[in-house]
Amino acid sequence: MRFYQIPKWFRTLYPGAIWDFFLDQKPTLYLTFDDGPNPNTTPFILDLLNQYDAKATFFCLGKNVKEFPALFERIRTNGHAIGNHGMLHLDGYKTTTEAYIRNASEAAGYIPSSLYRPAYGRIKKSQYTALKKQGFQPVFWSLLTYDFDAAFPSEKRLALIRKKTKAGTILVFHDSEKAFPQLKKELPVLLEEWKRMGYTFVAI
Numbered sequence: 001m002r003f004y005q006i007p008k009w010f011r012t013l014y015p016g017a018i019w020d021f022f023l024d025q026k027p028t029l030y031l032t033f034d035d036g037p038n039p040n041t042t043p044f045i046l047d048l049l050n051q052y053d054a055k056a057t058f059f060c061l062g063k064n065v066k067e068f069p070a071l072f073e074r075i076r077t078n079g080h081a082i083g084n085h086g087m088l089h090l091d092g093y094k095t096t097t098e099a100y101i102r103n104a105s106e107a108a109g110y111i112p113s114s115l116y117r118p119a120y121g122r123i124k125k126s127q128y129t130a131l132k133k134q135g136f137q138p139v140f141w142s143l144l145t146y147d148f149d150a151a152f153p154s155e156k157r158l159a160l161i162r163k164k165t166k167a168g169t170i171l172v173f174h175d176s177e178k179a180f181p182q183l184k185k186e187l188p189v190l191l192e193e194w195k196r197m198g199y200t201f202v203a204i
């Protein structure tokens with residue numbers, strides 16, 4: 001079962017989180033890339049975004065920023081926003097609140113941003129509240145692209161993304177090797193279409 005969009009009842013559990021920018025007056029899209037930086041994928045994404053004068057938001061893993069600091073800097077100098085995705089990719093439902101907060105705080109030592117995206121979107125209420133108290137701004141999404149799912153046919157995914165994307169949508173893509181075979185084919189197609197439709201691409 002795929003959940004491209006987060007159900008409304010789920011949203012009510014997390015007051016003050018960012019889900020979309022549907023009230024935008026201009027035709028903007030908010031592309032986000034999770035799990036990087038990665039030397040095998042980030043340079044491609046940055047070059048492609050540059051071609052479209054697109055700004056995006058990269059929710060990075062602290063461990064990857066620690067390993068590839070120059071690549072992280074390159075994301076920033078390209079004018080993109082950065083966000084915290086945890087030091088490790090922890091599932092909040094399977095982690096104590098204390099360990100969860102420690103994981104986010106440790107990553108904050110490498111990622112200077114208050115934006116925080118929970119890995120898998122799985123975060124307990126207690127973890128959410130504690131994060132907010134520490135000044136983090138949680139950011140979920142309005143559309144998960146499932147770019148990491150190689151078993152899902154490309155044309156079907158593209159059709160779904162086209163159907164569900166509108167002005168103000170926050171889309172999740174992945175700056176990861178698992179998603180890359182799909183992403184490198186599909187993202188250029190989407191960017192070209194969206195550009196023709198008059199969209200601009202903005203960082204959060």
Ligand SMILES: [Zn+2]
Pocket residue numbers: 034035085089119120
């Ligand atoms: Zn992730």
